[in-house]
Amino acid sequence: MNKYSEDIKAYIDTHINSMPTPALIFDINGLRENYNRLTSLVNWEIFYAVKANPADEIIHTLGESGASFDVASIQEIESCLNQGISPDRLSYANTVKKVSEIKKAYEYGVRLFVFDSISELEKISEHAPRSKVMCRILTNDHNETSAWSLSKKFGCSDSMAYDLMLKAQELDLEPYAIAYHVGSQCITDIGWKRTVKTACKLYERLEKVGVKLDVMNIGGGLPVRYKDSPNVNSQDLICAIERIIDKNFKRYNINPKIMAEPGRYLVADCSVLVSEVVNTSQRREDDIAWAYFDSGRYNGLIETVGDSIQFFVDIYGKENDLDLQPYILAGNTCDSFDTWYESTYYDLPKSLTYGDRAIIYPTGAYVNTCASRFNGFDVPREIFLNKL
Numbered sequence: 001m002n003k004y005s006e007d008i009k010a011y012i013d014t015h016i017n018s019m020p021t022p023a024l025i026f027d028i029n030g031l032r033e034n035y036n037r038l039t040s041l042v043n044w045e046i047f048y049a050v051k052a053n054p055a056d057e058i059i060h061t062l063g064e065s066g067a068s069f070d071v072a073s074i075q076e077i078e079s080c081l082n083q084g085i086s087p088d089r090l091s092y093a094n095t096v097k098k099v100s101e102i103k104k105a106y107e108y109g110v111r112l113f114v115f116d117s118i119s120e121l122e123k124i125s126e127h128a129p130r131s132k133v134m135c136r137i138l139t140n141d142h143n144e145t146s147a148w149s150l151s152k153k154f155g156c157s158d159s160m161a162y163d164l165m166l167k168a169q170e171l172d173l174e175p176y177a178i179a180y181h182v183g184s185q186c187i188t189d190i191g192w193k194r195t196v197k198t199a200c201k202l203y204e205r206l207e208k209v210g211v212k213l214d215v216m217n218i219g220g221g222l223p224v225r226y227k228d229s230p231n232v233n234s235q236d237l238i239c240a241i242e243r244i245i246d247k248n249f250k251r252y253n254i255n256p257k258i259m260a261e262p263g264r265y266l267v268a269d270c271s272v273l274v275s276e277v278v279n280t281s282q283r284r285e286d287d288i289a290w291a292y293f294d295s296g297r298y299n300g301l302i303e304t305v306g307d308s309i310q311f312f313v314d315i316y317g318k319e320n321d322l323d324l325q326p327y328i329l330a331g332n333t334c335d336s337f338d339t340w341y342e343s344t345y346y347d348l349p350k351s352l353t354y355g356d357r358a359i360i361y362p363t364g365a366y367v368n369t370c371a372s373r374f375n376g377f378d379v380p381r382e383i384f385l386n387k388l
């Protein structure tokens with residue numbers, strides 16, 4: 001069972017009563033370990049998906065470790081450049097870009113772009129001439145294989161991708177890879193099984209007409225352990241994906257290099273969120289109790305929507321209090337939407353009361369980057385341990 005690191009635990013033990021909340025405590029050592037584990041398991045080129053956690057400290061550390069970066073906006077490009085990452089290590093992976101953004105990225109030296117439509121391809125050929133292009137194809141995840149679907153909005157069919165790659169060549173761009181994303185927090189290999197095969201067929205067809213792609217971009221989606229997925233073994237899954245790739249490459253007689261865009265996997269379990277219990281109460285005499293925290297959907301915990309990501313919650317100092325009752329968890333903003341989960345209750349100590357502090361984890365991915373100042377509340381303060 002993964003918890004947070006010893007260094008985070010020591011920091012909390014020392015600062016728990018003096019620490020302003022909400023606070024995100026991130027252990028940079030964990031990030032290095034996650035990156036090194038992944039690159040020792042497989043020979044993939046890693047493009048960290050910056051949106052998962054765009055903190056400078058994280059970009060800097062991964063940059064030093066040798067990672068490349070998947071960026072989706074000019075601001076993310078600038079965050080990487082500011083950390084000394086050279087533009088040839090950036091992949092502009094958003095399939096919907098303004099002309100002004102393509103121009104700016106090109107000026108910065110970015111030469112790798114993703115598209116999924118003819119008009120985007122035309123924009124790229126005009127404003128980023130002779131760049132490498134990756135065509136994003138649809139996957140059928142629809143929440144069937146992942147906690148967060150990433151395919152409803154992006155990607156084209158494989159037959160369209162075939163035509164578009166030929167078109168890319170005509171437009172003097174360099175057809176570089178087929179890209180896909182099977183959805184975020186995929187706890188099984190089902191999504192990859194289907195999509196790798198579809199992609200490989202496409203490589204075979206394109207090779208027959210002289211379009212040989214150097215790379216296959218298998219996207220992100222590697223999972224971590226949350227409360228509702230406590231037994232996830234990402235190491236086993238990575239090896240299973242590698243076997244799926246090998247098998248299909250042999251079958252279709254292709255051999256592109258693999259590029260992957262992990263976000264969550266690299267950063268999620270490196271961080272905890274320390275939050276204060278603001279109140280506990282009961283709506284009706286016989287109802288389930290409520291617990292309100294100074295963290296909610298508006299200042300970091302947006303992935304609670306649809307009950308899809310369920311965080312572990314420990315109450316500091318009451319970990320061994322086993323007299324529990326169910327609670328509905330909520331943030332403290334003035335909106336009913338700011339209830340963490342619609343139909344998932346948490347068993348927490350009956351003695352839970354205002355002023356208690358909760359340790360919520362793993363919160364290194366899609367938390368700080370999704371926090372707003374709604375209702376005037378501060379976004380979580382970020383504390384980095386073991387920085388370079």
Ligand SMILES: *Cc1c(COP(=O)(O)O)cnc(C)c1O
Pocket residue numbers: 049051052070093150181183184185219220221222261262263264265
């Ligand atoms: C969000 C995103 C990722 C990262 O996904 P994770 O599930 O966090 O690994 C990778 N690639 C693209 C194109 C994305 O949009």
